[in-house]
Amino acid sequence: MSQVEHTDLYRAAWVQAVSALDHWLHREIVSRAIVIINDRPAPRPDRLKAYTVSWATVEDMQNRSIDDVMSEHMTERLGRDSYQKPDRIAEGLQYVTHKKQGQIWREVAQIILPQRTVDEIKQRQTEIADRRNKIAHEADIDHLTGTRRPITAPQTAATIDWIESLGLAIRSVLN
Template identity: 40%
Template sequence: MAVSRPQTRQFEAFMTNLSYARRMVEAGRMLTPFRSPTIDIDDFYRAAWVQAVAAIDHWLHEEVLRRVAELTLQDSPTMPPQLRRYELPLHRVEAVRRGEVTLSEAVAEHLREKLAVQALQHPGKISEVLRLVTEKKVWYEAAGCINQHFFQGRTTFNEKKFRSRYLEITQRRNKIAHDADLIDGDLERRRPIDDADVTDAIDWIERIALAIAHVLDDEG
Protein backbone atom coordinates (compact mmCIF):
# COMPACT_ATOMS: atom_id res chain seq x y z
CA MET A 1 0.00 0.00 0.00
CA ALA A 2 1.45 3.36 -1.02
CA VAL A 3 1.80 6.19 1.47
CA SER A 4 -0.63 8.95 0.62
CA ARG A 5 0.67 12.48 0.28
CA PRO A 6 -0.48 14.86 3.04
CA GLN A 7 -3.02 17.37 1.73
CA THR A 8 -1.54 20.39 3.49
CA ARG A 9 -0.14 23.67 2.23
CA GLN A 10 3.13 22.81 3.95
CA PHE A 11 3.60 19.53 2.12
CA GLU A 12 2.52 20.98 -1.20
CA ALA A 13 5.19 23.66 -0.77
CA PHE A 14 7.70 20.90 -0.03
CA MET A 15 6.80 19.07 -3.24
CA THR A 16 7.04 22.31 -5.22
CA ASN A 17 10.50 22.94 -3.80
CA LEU A 18 11.55 19.38 -4.65
CA SER A 19 10.32 19.91 -8.20
CA TYR A 20 12.74 22.84 -8.51
CA ALA A 21 15.56 20.46 -7.61
CA ARG A 22 14.38 17.89 -10.14
CA ARG A 23 14.26 20.55 -12.85
CA MET A 24 17.87 21.50 -12.09
CA VAL A 25 18.83 17.87 -12.65
CA GLU A 26 16.95 17.82 -15.93
CA ALA A 27 18.66 21.04 -17.01
CA GLY A 28 22.02 19.41 -16.31
CA ARG A 29 21.08 16.39 -18.42
CA MET A 30 19.95 18.59 -21.30
CA LEU A 31 23.15 20.64 -21.24
CA THR A 32 25.49 17.65 -21.00
CA PRO A 33 25.98 17.39 -24.79
CA PHE A 34 27.10 21.02 -24.80
CA ARG A 35 29.78 20.79 -22.14
CA SER A 36 32.40 23.50 -22.42
CA PRO A 37 35.21 24.94 -20.27
CA THR A 38 32.88 27.78 -19.24
CA ILE A 39 29.98 25.56 -18.07
CA ASP A 40 30.36 23.06 -15.25
CA ILE A 41 27.30 20.84 -15.63
CA ASP A 42 27.99 19.23 -12.27
CA ASP A 43 27.15 22.52 -10.58
CA PHE A 44 23.52 22.05 -11.67
CA TYR A 45 23.54 18.77 -9.76
CA ARG A 46 25.16 20.36 -6.73
CA ALA A 47 22.56 23.14 -6.74
CA ALA A 48 19.80 20.53 -6.98
CA TRP A 49 21.23 18.67 -3.98
CA VAL A 50 21.30 21.83 -1.86
CA GLN A 51 17.77 22.74 -2.96
CA ALA A 52 16.42 19.31 -2.05
CA VAL A 53 17.85 19.44 1.47
CA ALA A 54 16.51 22.98 1.87
CA ALA A 55 13.08 21.67 0.86
CA ILE A 56 12.86 19.10 3.65
CA ASP A 57 14.44 21.48 6.17
CA HIS A 58 11.78 24.09 5.35
CA TRP A 59 8.97 21.51 5.46
CA LEU A 60 10.02 20.24 8.88
CA HIS A 61 10.01 23.78 10.26
CA GLU A 62 6.59 24.57 8.84
CA GLU A 63 5.10 21.19 9.78
CA VAL A 64 6.13 21.53 13.41
CA LEU A 65 4.75 25.08 13.55
CA ARG A 66 1.45 23.94 12.05
CA ARG A 67 1.05 21.08 14.48
CA VAL A 68 2.06 23.14 17.50
CA ALA A 69 -0.54 25.77 16.60
CA GLU A 70 -3.23 23.08 16.25
CA LEU A 71 -2.30 21.33 19.50
CA THR A 72 -2.29 24.52 21.55
CA LEU A 73 -5.69 25.45 20.15
CA GLN A 74 -7.14 22.14 21.37
CA ASP A 75 -5.70 22.44 24.89
CA SER A 76 -5.87 18.67 24.95
CA PRO A 77 -4.78 16.63 28.02
CA THR A 78 -2.98 14.36 25.56
CA MET A 79 -0.73 17.23 24.46
CA PRO A 80 2.90 16.02 24.31
CA PRO A 81 4.71 16.73 27.60
CA GLN A 82 7.44 18.68 25.78
CA LEU A 83 4.83 21.11 24.47
CA ARG A 84 2.92 21.25 27.75
CA ARG A 85 6.14 22.36 29.46
CA TYR A 86 7.04 24.84 26.72
CA GLU A 87 8.13 28.16 28.19
CA LEU A 88 7.07 31.56 26.89
CA PRO A 89 8.86 34.84 27.65
CA LEU A 90 6.94 37.21 29.87
CA HIS A 91 6.20 39.75 27.12
CA ARG A 92 4.33 37.08 25.16
CA VAL A 93 2.44 35.93 28.24
CA GLU A 94 1.41 39.55 28.82
CA ALA A 95 0.25 39.87 25.21
CA VAL A 96 -2.00 36.84 25.73
CA ARG A 97 -3.32 38.25 28.99
CA ARG A 98 -4.18 41.55 27.26
CA GLY A 99 -6.01 39.67 24.53
CA GLU A 100 -3.66 40.89 21.78
CA VAL A 101 -2.91 37.34 20.64
CA THR A 102 -4.21 33.89 21.45
CA LEU A 103 -2.09 31.42 23.37
CA SER A 104 -1.76 29.37 20.19
CA GLU A 105 -0.49 32.40 18.26
CA ALA A 106 1.95 33.36 21.00
CA VAL A 107 3.46 29.88 21.17
CA ALA A 108 3.71 29.61 17.39
CA GLU A 109 5.31 33.04 17.03
CA HIS A 110 7.88 32.34 19.72
CA LEU A 111 8.69 28.91 18.29
CA ARG A 112 9.07 30.36 14.80
CA GLU A 113 11.67 32.80 16.12
CA LYS A 114 13.57 30.00 17.84
CA LEU A 115 13.46 27.68 14.84
CA ALA A 116 14.51 30.42 12.42
CA VAL A 117 18.13 30.01 13.51
CA GLN A 118 18.07 26.20 13.61
CA ALA A 119 18.81 24.00 10.62
CA LEU A 120 16.89 20.73 10.84
CA GLN A 121 19.50 18.70 9.01
CA HIS A 122 20.59 16.34 11.77
CA PRO A 123 18.38 13.42 12.86
CA GLY A 124 18.96 14.20 16.53
CA LYS A 125 17.89 17.82 16.14
CA ILE A 126 14.81 16.72 14.20
CA SER A 127 13.88 14.24 16.95
CA GLU A 128 14.24 16.98 19.55
CA VAL A 129 11.94 19.37 17.70
CA LEU A 130 9.37 16.70 16.84
CA ARG A 131 8.95 15.89 20.52
CA LEU A 132 6.91 19.09 20.69
CA VAL A 133 4.22 17.42 18.59
CA THR A 134 4.53 13.69 19.25
CA GLU A 135 5.83 11.15 21.76
CA LYS A 136 6.41 8.58 19.03
CA LYS A 137 9.86 7.29 18.12
CA VAL A 138 9.62 8.94 14.73
CA TRP A 139 12.83 7.65 13.14
CA TYR A 140 12.15 4.10 14.32
CA GLU A 141 8.60 4.08 12.97
CA ALA A 142 9.55 5.91 9.78
CA ALA A 143 12.19 3.25 9.05
CA GLY A 144 9.47 0.60 9.30
CA CYS A 145 7.28 2.66 6.97
CA ILE A 146 10.10 2.81 4.42
CA ASN A 147 10.53 -0.97 4.52
CA GLN A 148 6.84 -1.76 4.31
CA HIS A 149 5.34 0.91 2.09
CA PHE A 150 8.17 1.99 -0.21
CA PHE A 151 10.09 -1.24 -0.69
CA GLN A 152 7.37 -3.81 0.13
CA GLY A 153 9.54 -5.66 2.62
CA ARG A 154 12.57 -5.92 0.33
CA THR A 155 14.64 -3.74 2.67
CA THR A 156 15.48 -4.02 6.35
CA PHE A 157 16.22 -0.46 7.37
CA ASN A 158 16.41 -0.03 11.11
CA GLU A 159 16.43 3.34 12.86
CA LYS A 160 20.22 3.63 12.82
CA LYS A 161 20.54 2.90 9.10
CA PHE A 162 17.64 5.20 8.27
CA ARG A 163 19.09 8.11 10.24
CA SER A 164 22.48 7.46 8.66
CA ARG A 165 21.02 7.66 5.15
CA TYR A 166 19.52 11.06 5.91
CA LEU A 167 22.77 12.22 7.50
CA GLU A 168 24.78 11.16 4.44
CA ILE A 169 22.58 13.35 2.27
CA THR A 170 22.75 16.39 4.52
CA GLN A 171 26.49 16.05 5.06
CA ARG A 172 27.06 16.08 1.30
CA ARG A 173 24.89 19.20 1.16
CA ASN A 174 27.17 20.82 3.73
CA LYS A 175 30.25 19.88 1.74
CA ILE A 176 28.72 21.60 -1.27
CA ALA A 177 27.44 24.66 0.57
CA HIS A 178 30.38 25.26 2.88
CA ASP A 179 33.41 23.68 1.19
CA ALA A 180 32.54 24.19 -2.50
CA ASP A 181 32.40 20.36 -2.65
CA LEU A 182 36.20 20.28 -2.80
CA ILE A 183 37.96 17.02 -2.05
CA ASP A 184 39.48 17.19 1.43
CA GLY A 185 42.95 18.72 1.26
CA ASP A 186 42.54 19.84 -2.36
CA LEU A 187 41.83 23.40 -3.46
CA GLU A 188 40.96 22.59 -7.07
CA ARG A 189 39.33 19.19 -7.51
CA ARG A 190 35.71 18.65 -6.53
CA ARG A 191 33.97 15.47 -5.52
CA PRO A 192 32.36 13.62 -8.43
CA ILE A 193 28.60 13.94 -8.83
CA ASP A 194 26.14 12.99 -11.55
CA ASP A 195 22.44 13.02 -12.30
CA ALA A 196 21.95 9.52 -10.84
CA ASP A 197 23.54 10.52 -7.53
CA VAL A 198 21.39 13.59 -7.05
CA THR A 199 18.19 11.94 -8.31
CA ASP A 200 18.68 9.19 -5.74
CA ALA A 201 19.21 11.80 -3.01
CA ILE A 202 16.06 13.70 -4.04
CA ASP A 203 14.03 10.48 -4.13
CA TRP A 204 15.26 9.62 -0.65
CA ILE A 205 14.36 13.04 0.69
CA GLU A 206 10.84 12.64 -0.66
CA ARG A 207 10.54 9.16 0.92
CA ILE A 208 11.87 10.40 4.25
CA ALA A 209 9.41 13.32 4.37
CA LEU A 210 6.50 11.07 3.42
CA ALA A 211 7.50 8.48 6.02
CA ILE A 212 7.80 11.09 8.78
CA ALA A 213 4.44 12.62 7.79
CA HIS A 214 2.86 9.14 7.81
CA VAL A 215 4.14 8.48 11.34
CA LEU A 216 2.91 11.87 12.58
CA ASP A 217 -0.53 11.35 11.02
CA ASP A 218 -0.95 7.71 12.05
CA GLU A 219 -3.25 7.49 15.07
CA GLY A 220 -2.49 3.85 15.67
Protein backbone atom coordinates in the same frame (compact mmCIF):
# COMPACT_ATOMS: atom_id res chain seq x y z
CA MET B 1 32.87 35.20 -18.31
CA SER B 2 32.28 32.29 -15.92
CA GLN B 3 30.66 29.08 -16.96
CA VAL B 4 28.38 26.96 -14.87
CA GLU B 5 29.24 23.30 -14.97
CA HIS B 6 26.39 20.83 -15.15
CA THR B 7 27.56 19.42 -11.81
CA ASP B 8 26.86 22.81 -10.22
CA LEU B 9 23.19 22.25 -11.03
CA TYR B 10 23.29 18.89 -9.26
CA ARG B 11 24.87 20.50 -6.23
CA ALA B 12 22.25 23.26 -6.23
CA ALA B 13 19.46 20.68 -6.44
CA TRP B 14 21.00 18.69 -3.56
CA VAL B 15 21.21 21.76 -1.33
CA GLN B 16 17.69 22.86 -2.28
CA ALA B 17 16.21 19.43 -1.52
CA VAL B 18 17.73 19.34 1.97
CA SER B 19 16.66 22.94 2.58
CA ALA B 20 13.13 22.09 1.46
CA LEU B 21 12.96 19.25 4.00
CA ASP B 22 14.24 21.55 6.75
CA HIS B 23 11.74 24.29 5.80
CA TRP B 24 8.83 21.86 5.60
CA LEU B 25 9.68 20.35 9.00
CA HIS B 26 9.76 23.80 10.62
CA ARG B 27 6.35 24.67 9.20
CA GLU B 28 4.90 21.25 10.03
CA ILE B 29 6.10 21.37 13.64
CA VAL B 30 4.78 24.89 14.25
CA SER B 31 1.39 24.24 12.64
CA ARG B 32 0.93 20.96 14.51
CA ALA B 33 2.01 22.60 17.77
CA ILE B 34 -0.67 25.27 17.33
CA VAL B 35 -3.31 22.57 16.81
CA ILE B 36 -2.16 20.82 19.99
CA ILE B 37 -2.15 24.09 21.95
CA ASN B 38 -5.76 24.69 20.91
CA ASP B 39 -6.86 21.16 21.85
CA ARG B 40 -7.16 21.94 25.54
CA PRO B 41 -8.12 18.52 26.91
CA ALA B 42 -5.47 16.65 24.93
CA PRO B 43 -2.24 15.85 26.76
CA ARG B 44 0.74 17.81 25.45
CA PRO B 45 3.98 16.14 24.38
CA ASP B 46 6.64 16.64 27.07
CA ARG B 47 8.77 18.86 24.86
CA LEU B 48 5.82 21.16 24.11
CA LYS B 49 4.86 21.27 27.80
CA ALA B 50 8.39 22.42 28.60
CA TYR B 51 8.33 25.15 25.92
CA THR B 52 8.76 28.53 27.59
CA VAL B 53 7.81 32.03 26.55
CA SER B 54 8.80 35.39 27.95
CA TRP B 55 6.50 37.63 29.93
CA ALA B 56 6.44 40.00 26.96
CA THR B 57 5.06 37.16 24.83
CA VAL B 58 2.35 36.46 27.42
CA GLU B 59 1.41 40.14 27.44
CA ASP B 60 1.30 40.12 23.63
CA MET B 61 -1.38 37.41 23.90
CA GLN B 62 -3.67 39.92 25.64
CA ASN B 63 -3.89 41.96 22.44
CA ARG B 64 -3.53 39.28 19.78
CA SER B 65 -4.63 35.71 19.28
CA ILE B 66 -2.64 33.00 21.02
CA ASP B 67 -2.34 31.23 17.66
CA ASP B 68 -0.70 34.22 15.99
CA VAL B 69 1.63 34.98 18.89
CA MET B 70 2.70 31.38 19.43
CA SER B 71 3.10 30.74 15.73
CA GLU B 72 5.40 33.75 15.39
CA HIS B 73 7.27 32.91 18.57
CA MET B 74 7.83 29.26 17.68
CA THR B 75 8.75 30.10 14.09
CA GLU B 76 11.37 32.56 15.30
CA ARG B 77 12.78 30.33 18.05
CA LEU B 78 12.74 27.05 16.12
CA GLY B 79 14.14 28.86 13.10
CA ARG B 80 17.49 28.69 14.86
CA ASP B 81 17.31 24.89 14.79
CA SER B 82 18.36 22.80 11.82
CA TYR B 83 16.15 19.85 10.92
CA GLN B 84 18.46 18.09 8.51
CA LYS B 85 20.14 15.37 10.57
CA PRO B 86 18.22 12.52 12.23
CA ASP B 87 18.64 13.43 15.90
CA ARG B 88 17.71 17.07 15.29
CA ILE B 89 14.71 16.02 13.20
CA ALA B 90 13.48 13.74 15.98
CA GLU B 91 14.04 16.44 18.61
CA GLY B 92 11.89 18.85 16.61
CA LEU B 93 9.17 16.26 16.10
CA GLN B 94 8.99 15.69 19.83
CA TYR B 95 7.20 19.04 20.13
CA VAL B 96 4.26 17.45 18.36
CA THR B 97 4.33 13.75 19.24
CA HIS B 98 4.56 11.67 22.38
CA LYS B 99 6.85 9.25 20.56
CA LYS B 100 10.48 9.11 21.62
CA GLN B 101 13.36 9.43 19.14
CA GLY B 102 13.89 5.70 18.82
CA GLN B 103 10.23 5.03 18.12
CA ILE B 104 10.05 7.83 15.55
CA TRP B 105 12.99 6.41 13.60
CA ARG B 106 11.81 2.79 13.92
CA GLU B 107 8.49 3.78 12.36
CA VAL B 108 10.15 5.91 9.67
CA ALA B 109 12.48 3.01 8.81
CA GLN B 110 9.53 0.59 8.52
CA ILE B 111 7.89 2.92 6.01
CA ILE B 112 10.95 3.87 3.94
CA LEU B 113 12.94 0.64 3.76
CA PRO B 114 11.68 -2.11 6.07
CA GLN B 115 14.62 -4.34 5.12
CA ARG B 116 17.10 -1.74 6.46
CA THR B 117 17.99 -1.03 10.08
CA VAL B 118 17.20 2.22 11.85
CA ASP B 119 20.92 2.97 11.97
CA GLU B 120 21.19 2.54 8.20
CA ILE B 121 18.27 4.91 7.63
CA LYS B 122 19.73 7.51 9.98
CA GLN B 123 23.19 7.10 8.44
CA ARG B 124 21.80 7.75 4.96
CA GLN B 125 20.13 10.97 6.12
CA THR B 126 23.29 12.05 7.94
CA GLU B 127 25.36 11.48 4.80
CA ILE B 128 22.92 13.54 2.74
CA ALA B 129 23.00 16.40 5.26
CA ASP B 130 26.79 16.25 5.54
CA ARG B 131 27.17 16.40 1.77
CA ARG B 132 24.79 19.36 1.70
CA ASN B 133 27.00 21.13 4.23
CA LYS B 134 30.15 20.39 2.20
CA ILE B 135 28.45 21.82 -0.88
CA ALA B 136 27.06 24.89 0.89
CA HIS B 137 30.01 25.73 3.13
CA GLU B 138 33.09 24.30 1.43
CA ALA B 139 32.19 24.53 -2.28
CA ASP B 140 32.22 20.70 -2.23
CA ILE B 141 36.01 20.70 -2.37
CA ASP B 142 37.90 17.66 -1.14
CA HIS B 143 40.62 19.19 1.02
CA LEU B 144 43.00 16.30 0.38
CA THR B 145 42.99 16.74 -3.39
CA GLY B 146 41.92 20.36 -3.74
CA THR B 147 39.30 19.35 -6.29
CA ARG B 148 35.55 19.18 -6.16
CA ARG B 149 33.99 15.92 -5.11
CA PRO B 150 32.28 14.08 -7.96
CA ILE B 151 28.50 14.27 -8.21
CA THR B 152 26.15 12.75 -10.76
CA ALA B 153 22.58 13.17 -11.92
CA PRO B 154 21.58 9.71 -10.61
CA GLN B 155 23.08 10.47 -7.16
CA THR B 156 21.20 13.74 -7.02
CA ALA B 157 17.93 12.21 -8.20
CA ALA B 158 18.29 9.43 -5.62
CA THR B 159 18.87 12.04 -2.91
CA ILE B 160 15.79 14.01 -3.91
CA ASP B 161 13.73 10.80 -3.99
CA TRP B 162 15.07 9.87 -0.54
CA ILE B 163 14.12 13.23 0.93
CA GLU B 164 10.63 12.97 -0.54
CA SER B 165 10.24 9.47 0.93
CA LEU B 166 11.52 10.68 4.27
CA GLY B 167 9.04 13.55 4.35
CA LEU B 168 6.13 11.24 3.48
CA ALA B 169 7.25 8.74 6.13
CA ILE B 170 7.52 11.46 8.79
CA ARG B 171 4.04 12.73 7.92
CA SER B 172 2.71 9.19 8.22
CA VAL B 173 4.41 8.69 11.59
CA LEU B 174 2.88 11.91 12.90
CA ASN B 175 -0.66 11.09 11.73
